[in-house]
Amino acid sequence: MDNATDILRRTLIAAAAAFVANGALAQGFTGKLTATGGVSTVEGAGGGGLTPWALITGYGTDRQIGGNAHYTAVRTNDYALATGGVALGLFDRVELSAAKQRFDTRDVLIPISPALKGYKLEQDTFGLKVRLVGDAIYDQDRPLPQIAFGLQHKRNRDDTVIPFLNSALGGGIRTRGTDFYLSATKLYLEPGILANGTLRFTKANQYGLLGFGGPDGDRYRPEFEFSLAYLVRPDLAVGVEGRTKRGRLANPALNLREQMAYDVFLAWFPSKHTSLTLAYVDLGQIVGALTNDRRQRGWYASLQAGF
Amino acid sequence: MPLSLPPLPWRSVPAAMLAALLVVAATPTLHAQPGQPPLDEAALAPYGGYRGLGMMTERFVERVTKNPRIGHFFKDVEADRLAALLTEQFCAVLGGGCRYTGKSMREAHEGMKVRQADFNALAEDLQAAMTEAGYPQWAQRRLVARLAPMQREIVE
Ligand code: HEM
Numbered sequence: 001m002d003n004a005t006d007i008l009r010r011t012l013i014a015a016a017a018a019f020v021a022n023g024a025l026a027q028g029f030t031g032k033l034t035a036t037g038g039v040s041t042v043e044g045a046g047g048g049g050l051t052p053w054a055l056i057t058g059y060g061t062d063r064q065i066g067g068n069a070h071y072t073a074v075r076t077n078d079y080a081l082a083t084g085g086v087a088l089g090l091f092d093r094v095e096l097s098a099a100k101q102r103f104d105t106r107d108v109l110i111p112i113s114p115a116l117k118g119y120k121l122e123q124d125t126f127g128l129k130v131r132l133v134g135d136a137i138y139d140q141d142r143p144l145p146q147i148a149f150g151l152q153h154k155r156n157r158d159d160t161v162i163p164f165l166n167s168a169l170g171g172g173i174r175t176r177g178t179d180f181y182l183s184a185t186k187l188y189l190e191p192g193i194l195a196n197g198t199l200r201f202t203k204a205n206q207y208g209l210l211g212f213g214g215p216d217g218d219r220y221r222p223e224f225e226f227s228l229a230y231l232v233r234p235d236l237a238v239g240v241e242g243r244t245k246r247g248r249l250a251n252p253a254l255n256l257r258e259q260m261a262y263d264v265f266l267a268w269f270p271s272k273h274t275s276l277t278l279a280y281v282d283l284g285q286i287v288g289a290l291t292n293d294r295r296q297r298g299w300y301a302s303l304q305a306g307f
Numbered sequence: 308m309p310l311s312l313p314p315l316p317w318r319s320v321p322a323a324m325l326a327a328l329l330v331v332a333a334t335p336t337l338h339a340q341p342g343q344p345p346l347d348e349a350a351l352a353p354y355g356g357y358r359g360l361g362m363m364t365e366r367f368v369e370r371v372t373k374n375p376r377i378g379h380f381f382k383d384v385e386a387d388r389l390a391a392l393l394t395e396q397f398c399a400v401l402g403g404g405c406r407y408t409g410k411s412m413r414e415a416h417e418g419m420k421v422r423q424a425d426f427n428a429l430a431e432d433l434q435a436a437m438t439e440a441g442y443p444q445w446a447q448r449r450l451v452a453r454l455a456p457m458q459r460e461i462v463e
Contacts, residue, residue: 061423092423141456189452192445233444234434 039267039277040070040304043152043207044085044099045127047183049279049300050241050263051225053196054148054185056131057097058089058306059272065090068306076283076298078291080104087127087306095150097127103209105161108290112164121209122157129183136187136194145186145195152179154208162211169251170215177203177212180220192231194239199224205247206258206286214248221246235269245284255293259284263300277302343395347404353446357398357405364394367436376428380419400453412460419463426462430454 041047046057049072058066066089074081085099101123109116129150136146156162156175166173181200188195201220203212212218223246229239242262249256265279279300286296346357354360368390372381381389398405409415430451437447 061427063422064424138455138458140452189455190445190449192448231448 039275039302040068040072040085040087040097040099042072042074042081042083042099042101043125043127043154044070044083044087044097045129045150045152046087046089046095046097048196048227048229048239048241048263049265049277049281049302050243050261051196051198051227052127052129052148052150052181052183053194053198053227054129054131054134054146054183055136056089056092056095056129056148057087060089060092062092064092066092066307068304070302070304072300072302074281074283074298074300076281076286076296077294078108079106079286079296085125093131095127095129097125097129099125099127101125101207101209108287109161111290116160119160121161123208124155124157125152125208126154127152136185137189140187140189145184147182147184150181150183152181154178154204154212156208156211158209158211165210165249168254169249172213172215172218173205173211173249174203174213174218175211177208179204194227194229194231194237196227197224198226203248205249205256206245210247210249210256210287214250216248216250221248229265229267237267237269238265239267240264253289255285255288257285257288259295265300273305273307275302275304277304343406344404346398347402350402350404351398353443354397354401354403354450355440355442357394357403359440360397360401360403361390361394363436363440363442364397365390366439367433368393370432370436371429374428374432377425380421380425397450397454401450412457416461421461421463423458423462426458 039047039049040057041049041052043052045052046055047053056066058068060066067087069086070084072081072083081104082102083099085097087095087097089095103121103123105116105119105121107117109119127150129148131146131148134144134146139146154177158175162173162175179200179202181198183196183198185194185196200223202223203218203220205211205214223244225241225243227239227241229237231237240262242260244260245258247256247258261281261283263279263281265277267275267277269275277300281298281300283296285291285293288294348356351357351360354363368386372378372386392407392409395405396407396409399407433454434447434451437450
């Protein structure tokens, strides 16, 4: 819990810094339509909760800088995840992000060693996103979506679980990896629908929390992600997301099989500076043998503040 | 989605409905201006008809001219003329049957150095004016969606 509090504290400091910067920029600021700033993913990029969108985070226009800080908490049957991060949108063209994840294994690892009660896997993610073509907001008369290219460099700081898996499975799991993705986002303003598809090339096992690659190889594999949202009101969106996950780790004794992750979310934008997202998530199995082979279902809450 | 009407005491609702029916039945098709094609009343109904659209647009122009961010663009502009042209244009893009008689968007805004943020500020004023007029969300989104692509001709 101390760790989570620490992330929260740092996130709040970042948010405060964002507000100060906002004051300085207030003269030149009038942003995009509310809600088109999106929310923050668990990996820090702007988008839905699970998957990045082609939109550049924040409400900055082509001549402005936008940015935000977020804190996200996820609690499933057997695990808890806390993520804090900051993101900067530059001239509605480039997005930079940094996020820290703390994945609390709670009681899951006790059968391996009682000392691992409450063990937390930590991972840092640095993201870059560049808008390539299209404009999701203004291109209402064209079929072309807004398309962006992104990368996420992840550094897993774990020194316990990944070495254990390497010795159990025969090595090959790395602690660092870089995902590449293409996202296409289309906003249908008239019916109030936002659709996003993301093609990700990754080596990650469970988002990288269980490292990258494995004994069977170190090749990139494609994964597909989608978001579909409906704008109920200008300040309220509901939607679903899905994300395929086919990590390569295989071990009959541990059951490391991954499954597709889903969520159903409600995002509320009380102002252009804040958003609150609540979701019901199903992350699929995570180390099934130690968690009764059940899918990890639970709640997701995320608070974002920015300018 | 229902049109927002001013709240009525429930007893007077049937009477008001009857009155509305009579008015609708008795009103001949309104013309925007002489020389304009006939209006498509159904397309304009969510906007309070051509008259309602015109009133909303006047309030919108008022907001824009008072907006500290973009008001200066309009200081030498004749508000009534602008509101009339905008009403025509809104009616046309909504499929209301009007013919827009003003300049093209590129011509009208050339050299003004309108920026993205100015455009968005104006769009926000429009949304505020539509909310004030009681337009339903979907009707607001329809007009905004049809104007959004003009950004390419207006913003430098
Ligand atoms: C979707 C957005 C917009 C639409 C639909 C629109 C539409 C129009 C129309 C129909 C006219 C009259 C053209 C004529 O005189 O024949 C006009 C003029 C004008 N617009 Fe816009 N406009 C938009 C955005 C803007 C913005 C963002 C600004 C500046 C902040 C702006 C500033 C002006 C000014 C100053 C005039 C008067 C020009 C003159 O009388 O010479 N407009 N606009």
